[in-house]
Amino acid sequence: MKSSLSQPLLALGATLLVASSATAAPQVDKTAVKAGTVITLTGESIPDGVIVIEGGRVTAVGAASEVQIPWDATVIDQPEMVAFPGFVEAHAARGIDRANETLDVAPFLDVKDSIDPVNFYFEEALRQGILTINVQQGNNTVIAGQGMVVKPFGMTVEQMMVKPRSGVKISAAPKGGKSRATQAQVLRGAFDELRLYLEDMVQRKKDGDDYDRREALYQGREVEGEAAKGKPLACSGWSVDGFERVPRGEVDEKREPLLRIVEGKLQVIMWCASPMDVHAALRVSEANGFTGNMTLALAPACWKASAKIKESGCSVILAGLEDEELDPITGESIETFVPKVFHDAGIPFALMSTADANRSLWYQAARCVANGIPRDDALAAVTTTPATILGLGDRVGKLAKGTDGHVVLFSGDPLDITSVVEHVILDGAHVYDRSKDVRVKQLFDGTRPPGTASDTSGEEEWPGDGDDPEDDDETENKG
Amino acid sequence: MLTSLLLSAALAASGTSAPADGTSWTIHADKVYTSTGKVHESALIVVDGGKIRAITPGVEAPRDVLKAAVVTAGMIDASARLNTGTSSVEQSSEVTPLVSAEFGVDVFSPGWGRLARAGVTSAFITPLNQNCIGGAGTVVKTAGDRSVKARTVEGAPMICGAIGSQPSQRNSSAFGRPTSFFNRRPTTRMGVEWEWRKSLFEAAQAKEPDAAQKVLLDALAGKVGVFVQAWATQDIRTAVFLKEEMAREGFGEMRLVIDAGAEAWREPAMLVRTNTAVVLPPVPAQGRTTDGSLMSVECARVLRDNGITFALSGHGASRLDLQAGLAMRGGITREQALRAVTLTPAQLLGVDGRVGSVEAGKDADLILWNGEPFEATTRPVGVLVGGHLALDPR
Numbered sequence: 001m002k003s004s005l006s007q008p009l010l011a012l013g014a015t016l017l018v019a020s021s022a023t024a025a026p027q028v029d030k031t032a033v034k035a036g037t038v039i040t041l042t043g044e045s046i047p048d049g050v051i052v053i054e055g056g057r058v059t060a061v062g063a064a065s066e067v068q069i070p071w072d073a074t075v076i077d078q079p080e081m082v083a084f085p086g087f088v089e090a091h092a093a094r095g096i097d098r099a100n101e102t103l104d105v106a107p108f109l110d111v112k113d114s115i116d117p118v119n120f121y122f123e124e125a126l127r128q129g130i131l132t133i134n135v136q137q138g139n140n141t142v143i144a145g146q147g148m149v150v151k152p153f154g155m156t157v158e159q160m161m162v163k164p165r166s167g168v169k170i171s172a173a174p175k176g177g178k179s180r181a182t183q184a185q186v187l188r189g190a191f192d193e194l195r196l197y198l199e200d201m202v203q204r205k206k207d208g209d210d211y212d213r214r215e216a217l218y219q220g221r222e223v224e225g226e227a228a229k230g231k232p233l234a235c236s237g238w239s240v241d242g243f244e245r246v247p248r249g250e251v252d253e254k255r256e257p258l259l260r261i262v263e264g265k266l267q268v269i270m271w272c273a274s275p276m277d278v279h280a281a282l283r284v285s286e287a288n289g290f291t292g293n294m295t296l297a298l299a300p301a302c303w304k305a306s307a308k309i310k311e312s313g314c315s316v317i318l319a320g321l322e323d324e325e326l327d328p329i330t331g332e333s334i335e336t337f338v339p340k341v342f343h344d345a346g347i348p349f350a351l352m353s354t355a356d357a358n359r360s361l362w363y364q365a366a367r368c369v370a371n372g373i374p375r376d377d378a379l380a381a382v383t384t385t386p387a388t389i390l391g392l393g394d395r396v397g398k399l400a401k402g403t404d405g406h407v408v409l410f411s412g413d414p415l416d417i418t419s420v421v422e423h424v425i426l427d428g429a430h431v432y433d434r435s436k437d438v439r440v441k442q443l444f445d446g447t448r449p450p451g452t453a454s455d456t457s458g459e460e461e462w463p464g465d466g467d468d469p470e471d472d473d474e475t476e477n478k479g
Numbered sequence: 480m481l482t483s484l485l486l487s488a489a490l491a492a493s494g495t496s497a498p499a500d501g502t503s504w505t506i507h508a509d510k511v512y513t514s515t516g517k518v519h520e521s522a523l524i525v526v527d528g529g530k531i532r533a534i535t536p537g538v539e540a541p542r543d544v545l546k547a548a549v550v551t552a553g554m555i556d557a558s559a560r561l562n563t564g565t566s567s568v569e570q571s572s573e574v575t576p577l578v579s580a581e582f583g584v585d586v587f588s589p590g591w592g593r594l595a596r597a598g599v600t601s602a603f604i605t606p607l608n609q610n611c612i613g614g615a616g617t618v619v620k621t622a623g624d625r626s627v628k629a630r631t632v633e634g635a636p637m638i639c640g641a642i643g644s645q646p647s648q649r650n651s652s653a654f655g656r657p658t659s660f661f662n663r664r665p666t667t668r669m670g671v672e673w674e675w676r677k678s679l680f681e682a683a684q685a686k687e688p689d690a691a692q693k694v695l696l697d698a699l700a701g702k703v704g705v706f707v708q709a710w711a712t713q714d715i716r717t718a719v720f721l722k723e724e725m726a727r728e729g730f731g732e733m734r735l736v737i738d739a740g741a742e743a744w745r746e747p748a749m750l751v752r753t754n755t756a757v758v759l760p761p762v763p764a765q766g767r768t769t770d771g772s773l774m775s776v777e778c779a780r781v782l783r784d785n786g787i788t789f790a791l792s793g794h795g796a797s798r799l800d801l802q803a804g805l806a807m808r809g810g811i812t813r814e815q816a817l818r819a820v821t822l823t824p825a826q827l828l829g830v831d832g833r834v835g836s837v838e839a840g841k842d843a844d845l846i847l848w849n850g851e852p853f854e855a856t857t858r859p860v861g862v863l864v865g866g867h868l869a870l871d872p873r
Contacts, residue, residue: 366855370858416856417805417854443775444777
């Protein structure tokens with residue numbers, strides 16, 4: 001019964017958005033997008049611009065008079081529209097099956113195994129012009145699994161993948177049921193445990209015990225070639241004497257992500273719910289040498305720790321624009337526009353969209369403009385800055401030769417309240433066309449998607465609704 | 480001559496050297512949208528004693544005045560839902576026409592300041608929707624002297640209620656359970672409708688109507704407006720049919736305002752037929768609102784096209800300027816959106832003699848914007864409520 005219901009719905013979900021499926025359509029090698037304005041985010045906007053995409057990469061951006069469009073390119077010509085590189089979501093615990101893990105410390109997990117390609121979130125992201133998303137586990141954790149950067153299109157996780165192992169979510173704020181002290185203790189303990197484990201490995205090697213090698217073979221891990229080599233520990237926080245004797249392939253895969261973190265090879269996204277969490281976060285990152293590969297994800301109240309954050313050199317991801325606190329004595333509310341604090345302090349900041357579709361990334365950037373942040377800096381916070389945080393600064397968030405072939409065509413300026421996403425070109429393929437988006441049609445004018453239940457395109461007739469001449473007779477009888 | 484006279488009056492009244500009571504200012508704006516269809520360019524507005532005294536277009540900005548890119552009238556939230564929590568609902572009966580929201584207003588709530596700083600200068604406060612007929616609503620200024628009396632704007636009397644699932648929520652029949660407060664009618668939509676009809680019929684046919692029934696008689700006669708929450712089209716139908724039925728019975732012509740009419744776009748003809756006005760709820764994230772109704776983004780546009788009077792509302796949780804912007808996204812003009820958050824709600828609530836437009840003689844409820852109103856890239860940078868600076872633009 002359940003499957004007979006869900007199958008047509010799934011099929012509907014898959015067909016709703018797709019103008020030309022990347023899998024079904026023949027490979028589009030060359031695409032040229034002509035637009036009334038091209039916002040490149042690398043400098044001035046280009047009036048009457050052209051973007052040429054070949055093999056999924058941008059090969060030319062410039063004025064129509066200067067750029068040669070290949071003769072065999074598919075041309076998308078929209079002189080009324082504005083071309084934009086697409087927004088970058090620095091951090092989203094969405095599109096996955098259950099955002100939070102019950103285990104306290106689980107860096108060996110990977111959201112790859114829980115991303116749901118047909119989740120409504122990805123469809124909505126495409127509709128909002130968000131073309132790069134760092135999917136991470138939720139904030140209710142101590143050390144969560146590894147995230148993955150994806151694009152919101154594709155029928156499998158592999159098709160969606162932009163960058164695997166994009167970082168580990170760690171929370172300095174207490175997980176449900178823990179106090180801040182317990183949280184800090186478990187967090188410190190995880191790294192202490194790593195160090196003890198590595199020291200034990202060295203001791204076992206000295207003792208001639210090949211337990212770790214046998215365990216690695218038992219788990220089916222690679223222990224030959226590169227994996228058979230040992231290297232000194234490259235952690236600025238602490239050291240383990242003799243660790244170069246341990247072949248790297250023998251390190252338990254459950255601990256290996258933490259080892260990568262302390263060696264600066266794996267990014268950390270550290271969640272802080274209050275200013276005091278920022279201090280706790282920096283204490284543990286400094287002790288374990290990963291401040292340099294850490295980005296802070298901050299609740300609005302954390303603006304109070306901005307001086308400390310500036311000192312640390314970390315970039316930030318802002319979950320929420322406004323902080324309000326009530327003066328404990330007068331009861332007056334004190335409001336702070338958070339991005340302005342970070343902007344004025346010169347701290348690189350990325351914005352996050354909320355679950356409300358009316359407050360997606362474009363809206364977050366627009367509110368920054370409304371509150372006095374220059375437009376270029378506001379746009380950077382939803383494009384180039386998050387791209388840099390994700391290590392994709394040369395690939396997404398701007399339009400230039402060599403970037404991924406992503407273009408969003410807006411009906412007007414991306415920050416205008418009346419602008420909507422009309423088309424999306426992803427890796428050179430035309431994946432979204434608003435005129436064929438039946439869900440957006442229903443949202444705007446109420447028309448039900450064809451084929452769904454109780455299509456009300458025909459007028460319903462109700463006796464006694466006053467619409468018909470007979471109704472009058474009927475009411476007379478009733479009185 | 481006249482201009483220079485006004486100007487000198489302006490400068491006399493003006494300035495950053497605020498007078499003793501802090502309700503007299505001079506404001507210069509590149510543009511003033513009056514809500515009555517006029518636009519004054521480069522205008523000077525003189526505020527004296529909390530009232531707008533004069534508007535002089537085509538004047539250079541003098542020094543030491545409040546400056547703004549655009550000035551509009553303060554917004555009026557016709558369904559602010561800012562009050563006093565669930566305890567503002569009188570649950571001793573499902574029909575309580577004598578209850579008044581006025582007595583539940585807490586002027587010390589920080590919510591008022593939040594509304595004021597967001598540009599909402601007046602709000603319609605109603606007994607919430609847990610009763611069929613909840614009681615009288617009241618229009619309250621969001622800033623100024625901290626007393627309900629000082630902040631109340633005397634308007635057309637309104638009796639507020641709800642049709643739909645809310646009044647029956649949490650209620651249950653007495654069967655099989657220990658008796659509790661919630662063992663009461665109504666337990667269904669049908670029951671809600673029945674309570675309404677029963678109350679109105681009983682009032683109309685009472686030989687000696689009691690105080691509550693007298694209120695309902697005034698409502699039936701159109702002397703007291705009937706402000707009914709009805710999200711879904713089936714509930715809007717119920718409200719409209721009730722009005723028509725009462726008229727057919729000869730009880731009178733109710734003045735009906737549908738509150739939270741998310742599905743008003745579905746059957747505009749019935750609203751046109753009965754001359755019913757609509758207050759729209761905030762545009763939801765994904766179309767779906769309370770009571771399973773679907774609010775289309777183009778709802779305001781459909782109402783405009785059909786000539787239906789409509790106002791927008793924020794329900795306390797959402798910025799009203801964003802709602803106006805989203806209505807523009809749905810296809811209405813900035814001028815129409817402005818009217819739907821200023822003059823139209825003022826007229827619906829009968830307070831347009833004092834608020835709702837930028838005209839000499841009206842209350843100095845003004846928003847100073849840093850750009851075109853209702854864009855996501857602009858915001859109120861200054862707000863005056865009765866001449867009091869609720870948000871200082873300087």
